[in-house]
Amino acid sequence: MSATASESTGTGRFARGVHPADRKALARHLPIEVLPTPPVVTVPVLQHTGAPCKPVVAMKQEVPAGAVLADTDAFVSAPVHTPVAGAVQKETVATLPNGRHVKVIPVKTGPEQLSAEALWADLYGGEWPLEGIGALDPAEIVKAIRAAGIVGQGGAAFPTHVKLARNPKKPVDTILVNGCECEPYLTADYRLMIEAPEPIVAGTLIAARAAGAAGAVIAVEDNKPEAIEALRKAATGTPVKVAAMSTQYPMGGEKQTVRASLGRTIPTGGLPLDVGVVVINVATAAAIARAVQRGKPLTHRVVSVTGAGIANPKNLLAPVGASYADLIAHCGGLKPDAARVIAGGPMMGFSLGAFQTPVTKGTSGIVVLTAEDVKRSAETSCVRCGRCVDVCPLNLVPSRLALASRHKDWTLAKRYHLAACMECGCCAYVCPAAIPLVQLMRMGKAQMQKEMTKS
Amino acid sequence: MDYLATILLLAISTALINNMVFHFFVGNCPFIGVSRKLDTAFGMGAAVTFVTTIAALLSWLITWAVLAPGAPLTTWVWHLIRPDAKGVVDLSILNYVVYIFVIAWAVQLVEMYVRKFFPALYKAFGVFLPLITTNCVILFVCLEIMKHVPSAGDVPDPWGLDKALIYAFCAGLGFLIAIVIMAGMREEIEHCDVPKPLQGPGITLIMAGILSLAFLGFTGMDSNLAKILKPAPTPAPEIKAAPPPAS
């Protein structure tokens, strides 16, 4: 393909955005630790964007680690697998952090499990051969990815095989692997990039082969020099380029990463595919390598458990289906001044009331904030200072959109492009009047959509 | 050049300095009633400008030819009937009645025209078109033109048809400017916590008051501009600049 395809033409930054204190020092130096296998894992049948799966196992059925628990014929979906060997129990319902109630299949852990070392070796250790990737059949790769139940691990959890399946109308020239991890506190991707750069590079090349992309770029924020170093070393001799991005929230957002690393602008309401790019997360890349080269499903992921409110911050390799309580307990529990437990990062994550929630394929971290961290002055009137406009990475006018949402003035909301908002929260982060801008816009977007579909 | 300057002065003076709404208070009913949305306000303003200009054309012609004291057409007809008649024929008592009918007719005309050629615009402000008949801007402009129609001998500042039309157009333009600015502001305060009793006309009038305060800033612009654009017709050569104050 063309030479420009692999050439990074971005400036490494995007316009506006914010620079919150990253607080990654709490856990960035801690190697990934394998969570002891919990006595029971509850695996949700829906961990992704798309159709939920139907259970394919019966109650009390003994399953080996990696066995399919639920699957569906729907294209935009991904099967779920058990991370442990054990016995299937009666399915129940759990509430995910985003408030969705989903069916879960509990698996009682059997006596025979892999040791921590063996598990690590199986997941990320060993050799990840790069030769021969060019000869793989793209369709086979996509099939393997689908079978492994791989979904985006950056947060949105979109089924990866859908992204990589070739579409003749929209050719892909670049695979962009997102290692920005721009949310404060989170260090899961960072540790993975340092400790397992080889599968990431291998996965990147496999994804590029599947999508037919000539170029592959791994974008990492420049506050993670060790990660960039490790990846560059692993990528030596391959066409994979490791690009340093400026440290800027929300660099991890697709639109921002693509803009910063490739200089391309994804149209509003469009996908990276519209500009010839497929974006996957670093952990997803590693999972792809494992699925294609080792035929193993996605059953574990790295989760940062961090924040000033947790006793011992850790980066944990946890099985999907382990409960938040298991992880928090392993990290020494909450400190007395803990005030808020967040699934995901503090900017876009969801706060939790109960901790029985299972870890899913998209869980990037558990951040426990103290009362001091979440302190917020009382809301006052908007004085139109324009801070929110100064930081909106999408060049919107959040103050106006929040006003429109509050008064349900959809004409005004449309005039100011409410639907374009990606809810990154920069506006609410900076607002001097403590107005819940992004919260209002989120609500407004949902209501506007509802009323428009109604009429 | 001198002519252009005169026209420019008339235009600025009419549209900005002596703005119909903020200075003469005319057109306040639609100004308050139809200024809720920017689009309709613009439509209303444009319609008023258009109708005003047409009504001005008609009323100038009728006043000049028929109504004013000593109007040529009337005089001619009168002489046909009474060849020996003397003195000036004066039909100006009929001015008001005639103007209001001219305006009503012009509105009808515009309504038909807009309905036929600009259905979208008609939809936007069609309801307001009949209301334009009672828009005082138009009658006010006709009355102002009446004072300046040159048929009557001793008119201090006679206007030809050109000046009458410029005046009418700029009067409408002034109304358009006022109502568009007001509509913008009213859209803006739609979500403001305006005290209940003041919502609607109350706050609109207060904003109009502040705007008319602001427009006072243009006062005197015409006389200063006149000095720059056209030096006094009878310059007094002996006048020297006053010596600087002894300080």
Added chain:
Amino acid sequence: MSNDGPTPLERFVQGIIPENPVLRQVLGICPTLAVTNTMEGAMTMTGAVLFVLACANVLISLIRGMLKPHLRILVFTLTIAAFVTVADRLLAAFMYDMSKQLGPYIPLIIVNCIIIARCEICAAKQGVWTAFSDAVGQSLGFGLALGCIATVREVLGFGTWFGKWLGWHVIPASIPTDVWSPWVIMVLPPGAFLTLGLLLGATNWMTARTKKA
């Protein structure tokens, strides 16, 4: 409206406060703003409106049986314009000063929405007496509103009340200017807008209070 229709007294009382043309219906704003910098102007305008409205209402009421719907507005306009011309000439002949001060605002009564609204709503449907008392009531209501505004504007702006006719100095002119000075703004357009705006607010506020009580 019911079959019996309102009594003349009802129409008269309704016009003054409950259906006050300026304060409640926000009609006739243009003269309300333009002539209220003195009480004299306000009262002369009220008189002119009373004359035109009463004449028009009575005439329309007399011929209401002969009105054709599509020619209705035409007849109204014709009638009003004729009576306004009469009022204008009467003022020019007998109150030349006021005629000069009010200038175009007398002929502008033709397009005053109050009058055409009364013709349409009341005179075209009611008997002569009702129409007449309606005209008087509405005019008094109009005069009341104008009087309120003119009082505020003249007292603050000139320090007088009916200064030209009666020469009443509410605020003595002898007060030194570093203690008090007339508010010239009240005489100018902004004062008119602001006073009427606040007066409308006050009226609504009082209405709301009375309703609650």
Added chain:
Amino acid sequence: MNASPASSTPPAPVLTVAPGPHIFSGSLTTRRMMVDVLLGLLPLVAVAVWQFRLLALMQIGIGVAAALAAEWLFQRMRGRAATLSDGSAAVTGLILALSLPATAPWYVAAVGSFAAIGLAKVVFGGVGQNLFNPAMVGRAFAMIAFPAAMGASAYVVATSPVDALTHATPLTALKMANEVTALGPLFLGTTNGSIGETSALAAILGGLYLCLRRTASWEIPAGAILSVVVAAGLPALFRDGSGWSVAHDLSAGAFLFGAFFIATDPVSSPLTPKGKWIFGAVFGLLVLLIRRLSGYPEGVMFAILIVNALVPLINRVSIPVPVGGPVPERK
């Protein structure tokens, strides 16, 4: 505590649930912005007191006190909690006082403040919702109400014990007698004028502080200065100098005071940087237009009010296009 049976385990943390984001920059509050404005105005206050002595203190005292009183009174009338502590009323009162002539009688500042808070702030719903800059509405009200106390003649008091008051203001001198004031005094502030406007230096110092703190948007003064430089400078290129230069236009009168402190009032200025550029430029042009052509020697106040009224329209034409283009129409 120790006696309780649960003493062996630490007290359970109190957890809250809230929608994200969960952290805030927190470096700035609305109140802090108002304090910033007051700090930025300090150089102007200093020059005012230095120049006009007690007269300046009197105006500032009356202006601020009346503004606070008006805010308290009107908010009470509305049945709202008085928001005196957010500092916005104090800012209004101070800016109004700084825009008055030193010799204005007491009631000018008082009536001006009441008009500012009453007619331009509370009726629009209070802080953050006013369309017009309250201080300028108050000043306009006072100026039109008391022309003798606020007009050009009010600035000159031949018998005043304060030295600065014996000369006409630079702009009046220019308009009436074609007299050009030297740049030095204009810059330092040893001329006559409204108490806060005399010193260009003080306005620049305070203004730069505000811009650096980003309490004021730099686009507005930049647009204003640029438009004045272009509009006043271009004709000067083709005409031999009358001694009145672009620098005079910038530093005389209230232009810099207005551009840095009044036009930048965030509430009554546009939302976006593009809008702010337009706003600043229109403001500059209007100031120049009124100064040159209207009967008033200075146009800052009128220009602010007019351009405030245009803000909704400016906002309307400066709605930013989202990165990636407008939201596609759904069928």
Added chain:
Amino acid sequence: MKKQNYIADAWLVILLSLLFGGGLAGVQASLKPRIDANKLGDTLSQIPALVPGSTRGEKADAGEAVVYKALDAAGATTGWVIPASGQGFADRLELLIGLDATGGRITGLYVLDQKETPGLGDNITAKAWRDQYAGKATDKPIVVRKTKPEAPNEIQAITGATISSDSVTAIANAAVAKFRTDLAGGGIH
């Protein structure tokens, strides 16, 4: 058929029109003299004050221009009154200027109509200020000063309303100059 209906419908309008037409003609006929007298009286009533020694005035024969002749009780010409108008600070100013019989000296000045700033510019109507013009010779234009006048042809401006003062003076200067030319040319009787 339709047309007939239309006319039949309109009979009321036509009748009313005729009625009003007649009525208005009556009003016009009976009030016009009085209104005209009012209009003229506006000017004429000022003449005794503008030209000392006169008791009444009448329209002079001056061709295109409008000039009034001031007469004393005996009917002798005591002076002239000329209307003049021009741009003031806010709007047009209309002045009446009184001159002596030879046109050599201004005897008085009156402001018929003005819309200057109340409290400032409208001080041009104040008698004390206007009286400055009385007695000024007309061979030299009058000059406005902001301080105390020194030369005989100078007057002092109203404090804070220099433009209004200037306007009045400029209008007066122009009108007087024109009148002097006309008078010298014999165009006025």
